[in-house]
Amino acid sequence: MISPTYNPAEVEEKWYAHWESKGYFHSEPDEREAFSIVIPPPNVTGVLHMGHMLNNTIQDILIRKALLDGKNACWVPGMDHASIATEAKVVKMLREKGIKKSDLTRDEFLAYAWEWKEKYGGIILKQLRKLGAACDWERTAFTMDEERSAAVYKTFVDLYHKGKLYRGLRMVNWDPEALTVLSNEEVIYKDESSHIYHVRYQIEGSEEFVTIATTRPETILGDSAIAVHPEDPRYQHLKGKRALVPLINRSIPIIFDDYVDREFGTGALKVTPAHDVNDYEIGKRHDLEVIEVLNDDGTLNEKGEVNHYVGQSRFKVRTEIVKELEASANLVEVKPYTHNVGRSERTNAVVEPKLSLQWYVDMKKLAEPALKAVMTDEVEFFPKNQKNVYKHWMENIRDWCISRQLWWGHQIPAWYYKDDVYVAETAEEALYQARAHTGDHDLELDDLRQDEDVLDTWFSSWLWPMSVFDEFGDQEEIDYYYPTSVLVTGWDIIFLWVARMIMSGYEWKDEKPFEHVYFTGMVRDKQRRKMSKQLGNSPDAIKLMEEFGADGVRYGMLSSSPAGGDLLFDEKLVDQGKKFCNKLWNALRMFKNLEIDSSLETPQENKLAISWLEQKKSMMLEELEGNFKAYRLSEALVTIYSFIWGDFCSWYLEIVKPDYEQPIDPHTYQKSMDLFEELCLILHPFMPFITEEIWHKLKKRGKGEDCMAGSWPEAGQFDKGFVKSVEKAKDVVSKIRDVRNKYGLKKSEPLKVYVEESEGARELLSVEGIRAMILKIGVLEDLIWTTTEPEGTIGFLSGTEKYYVELELEIDVEAEREKLEKDLDHARGFVRSVEKKLANERFVSNAPEQVVALERKKLLDGKERIRIIEESLKSL
RNA sequence: GGGAGAUUAGCUCAGUUGGUUUAGAGCACCUGCCUUACAAGCAGGGGGUCACUGGUUCGAGUCCAGUAUUUCCCA
Numbered sequence: 001m002i003s004p005t006y007n008p009a010e011v012e013e014k015w016y017a018h019w020e021s022k023g024y025f026h027s028e029p030d031e032r033e034a035f036s037i038v039i040p041p042p043n044v045t046g047v048l049h050m051g052h053m054l055n056n057t058i059q060d061i062l063i064r065k066a067l068l069d070g071k072n073a074c075w076v077p078g079m080d081h082a083s084i085a086t087e088a089k090v091v092k093m094l095r096e097k098g099i100k101k102s103d104l105t106r107d108e109f110l111a112y113a114w115e116w117k118e119k120y121g122g123i124i125l126k127q128l129r130k131l132g133a134a135c136d137w138e139r140t141a142f143t144m145d146e147e148r149s150a151a152v153y154k155t156f157v158d159l160y161h162k163g164k165l166y167r168g169l170r171m172v173n174w175d176p177e178a179l180t181v182l183s184n185e186e187v188i189y190k191d192e193s194s195h196i197y198h199v200r201y202q203i204e205g206s207e208e209f210v211t212i213a214t215t216r217p218e219t220i221l222g223d224s225a226i227a228v229h230p231e232d233p234r235y236q237h238l239k240g241k242r243a244l245v246p247l248i249n250r251s252i253p254i255i256f257d258d259y260v261d262r263e264f265g266t267g268a269l270k271v272t273p274a275h276d277v278n279d280y281e282i283g284k285r286h287d288l289e290v291i292e293v294l295n296d297d298g299t300l301n302e303k304g305e306v307n308h309y310v311g312q313s314r315f316k317v318r319t320e321i322v323k324e325l326e327a328s329a330n331l332v333e334v335k336p337y338t339h340n341v342g343r344s345e346r347t348n349a350v351v352e353p354k355l356s357l358q359w360y361v362d363m364k365k366l367a368e369p370a371l372k373a374v375m376t377d378e379v380e381f382f383p384k385n386q387k388n389v390y391k392h393w394m395e396n397i398r399d400w401c402i403s404r405q406l407w408w409g410h411q412i413p414a415w416y417y418k419d420d421v422y423v424a425e426t427a428e429e430a431l432y433q434a435r436a437h438t439g440d441h442d443l444e445l446d447d448l449r450q451d452e453d454v455l456d457t458w459f460s461s462w463l464w465p466m467s468v469f470d471e472f473g474d475q476e477e478i479d480y481y482y483p484t485s486v487l488v489t490g491w492d493i494i495f496l497w498v499a500r501m502i503m504s505g506y507e508w509k510d511e512k513p514f515e516h517v518y519f520t521g522m523v524r525d526k527q528r529r530k531m532s533k534q535l536g537n538s539p540d541a542i543k544l545m546e547e548f549g550a551d552g553v554r555y556g557m558l559s560s561s562p563a564g565g566d567l568l569f570d571e572k573l574v575d576q577g578k579k580f581c582n583k584l585w586n587a588l589r590m591f592k593n594l595e596i597d598s599s600l601e602t603p604q605e606n607k608l609a610i611s612w613l614e615q616k617k618s619m620m621l622e623e624l625e626g627n628f629k630a631y632r633l634s635e636a637l638v639t640i641y642s643f644i645w646g647d648f649c650s651w652y653l654e655i656v657k658p659d660y661e662q663p664i665d666p667h668t669y670q671k672s673m674d675l676f677e678e679l680c681l682i683l684h685p686f687m688p689f690i691t692e693e694i695w696h697k698l699k700k701r702g703k704g705e706d707c708m709a710g711s712w713p714e715a716g717q718f719d720k721g722f723v724k725s726v727e728k729a730k731d732v733v734s735k736i737r738d739v740r741n742k743y744g745l746k747k748s749e750p751l752k753v754y755v756e757e758s759e760g761a762r763e764l765l766s767v768e769g770i771r772a773m774i775l776k777i778g779v780l781e782d783l784i785w786t787t788t789e790p791e792g793t794i795g796f797l798s799g800t801e802k803y804y805v806e807l808e809l810e811i812d813v814e815a816e817r818e819k820l821e822k823d824l825d826h827a828r829g830f831v832r833s834v835e836k837k838l839a840n841e842r843f844v845s846n847a848p849e850q851v852v853a854l855e856r857k858k859l860l861d862g863k864e865r866i867r868i869i870e871e872s873l874k875s876l
Numbered sequence: 877g878g879g880a881g882a883u884u885a886g887c888u889c890a891g892u893u894g895g896u897u898u899a900g901a902g903c904a905c906c907u908g909c910c911u912u913a914c915a916a917g918c919a920g921g922g923g924g925u926c927a928c929u930g931g932u933u934c935g936a937g938u939c940c941a942g943u944a945u946u947u948c949c950c951a
Contacts, residue, residue, distance in 0.1 A: 340951090526887090560889070568888060632890095635890070649914085660912065842933095
């Protein structure tokens, strides 16, 4: 006896363990066509969230479909080390233990970090199993493991020697909390409301003042000039004059530069070259002093010349200095002001522009082939419109700052001795270079000092499609799996990751890293808000799977998620998936509860149902092929869903289902099992667990006969006309049910139905089995030909065929008339529009013959319907 | 400020080279059913000037231009 409800918890763990033990997840190069995907490596600190579920469900679907297609599918899982996020976690953990990072040596700190990684890292990989992910776990990679690290050092050195990597002094985005530099892509800009302050500076040697506007009064202490526009008539008289910085009375020049926007504020700009990107540029042009008044942690220092601010945070000083400016009558005005503030993606700290010596990758040369590849569709984007975004970024690319002031990560392979730098994969090699360069053969390792910083995590991630296949080692694997088949990722990291992987692919393999890129949308809540911890609007992924089953969740994630489009998550979606599982389960139960009587003949309507469903399935398979090719996975799933629920369960099963407690004939049973089995295969990539479970319950299976290891069904021949006939018969049945509904007739009460003689009706009912089908599921006593409208019946129209249902009840003439008149309006409108088209001479002479012929047929049919409706109205 | 997209039923979205009986689905809604596979269900129903204006075309939800609203990206 099978349980009346499907219980995913029992089934899912069992099958995942089974698949894994069979080695289905593992891939080795062989003679089959390779299909490979590298996982977008989640942070080692990460836990499974909705975005991961969507992204990984899609990858799993593609992998399982490839397996069914007979390809050698390989999905490489892994994680990245997430420099900033992980280091922050470890520092926090140490703080809780009462240990300060500054009290530890680098090696001590790293020991703690590794310990943390082993203990807490990679939870997400375990969680992915619950989702059903068919990852090749034997290949699990980590950006800081030996092979991946070797690739990082090798490529760094290589770029350096090619002159594509350099060390330079630049304005950078500084995170004062994480105490590290950030790349442009790691800074998130948002409008924030604050204030704009108008502050006056006295002109040296006069009683005159000049007023400037600033949002950052605390940086006044670092001012080294006042700038005005060269053509601004208001300030011409200040040429050659100097101004005094309020509170500290530092004398600074008044300079003229056309960068200044005369419309903005007062038209006078304070220039702080050390703490503003634009001011830095102005400073360079005018050879201004660079006064750094902020420490790395965002506190003020003694260069600001105000003792009681030293060591105070920039925000505190802002409040304080405003008070002091006011007290000294230098504050002219304060206005509310909304401006764009950049914050660190990881720590949310307000980013501080800072002048700093960092390592950069020269992106111009790398970008060229990568841009071309995407524009020519050598690397194909799904959806296409992401190409524009990519193009824009690539054409305006800026150099990539890759050093980070952290310990967790790949320490930069550069060694300093005196004023020279030696870049090498190992310290020994660097020492060799240093000895050769200096001619000093007594130099020892201790004389060299390795760069303290580590590399940006993305500097290892961009090598991922190559490094997981050991591109600088044994070539067999990379030759077989590279380029990978498809990358599945969110459009939000198109610059951070996708673009850079394409660049690295061409740089070191002279070949794209993947054929296709499928961009998923963002998962949002019903109100279109991003899922976030702060809002608490993200459901717990694990709990969700426990409640709705992994298959249910997979269904819900995908059914509403077109490529590139955002997914508005609603629990109703996963609930629908859960219900779908139950539906499938109960279809199985229906068959399993039947007795088979081998002496039974196959009824006509069953034969009809079998060939109809088989042919319709073939039509669907053709459609699915197109869907998969275009990555229209959501559409594919919805197509399968409505085929299974609608065609298979609602129609097919109802036709072949024997009467209560009656046995089924063996042919129908066997064919039904075959069809159900194919449906399992077709649905398997989307909902792997329940399909595997049903697969094993349908038939006795031998060793290795698993759904996951099966073959995707081939589309057979089909006759569209035949399928259409059955669809017409379904329409007749629906309309009979409508009459029952309207007149409150029981479903079980057999009815007598008349069909009016016509060519169409003759044709339909001549198809073998159609009459029997209508009789059975329409629950009719008889279906009788007629040439006139029989007494005491109610009519309906199906296409251009007229049917009459015999009723013993009083007919509601008014309701009937209303309905008929509405139908008549519709039919007349239809005919009018077709007539208009056909009356147009240019249409008839210009449009293709087939189109015109179709319009003529539409006209005839429309007129026929009008005739029938008018007749019915008359006889009412 | 620059750029890219979006606008189809109450909601979320399909609608693939312009022509397939005057637009499809799921959810929501309404009506009637506990009919032994499934109430996590069954049967049926209503609901849309395809944002607006103009153009191209024999023919436009589909192509073009403008307007409005809106989302995102870059600065």
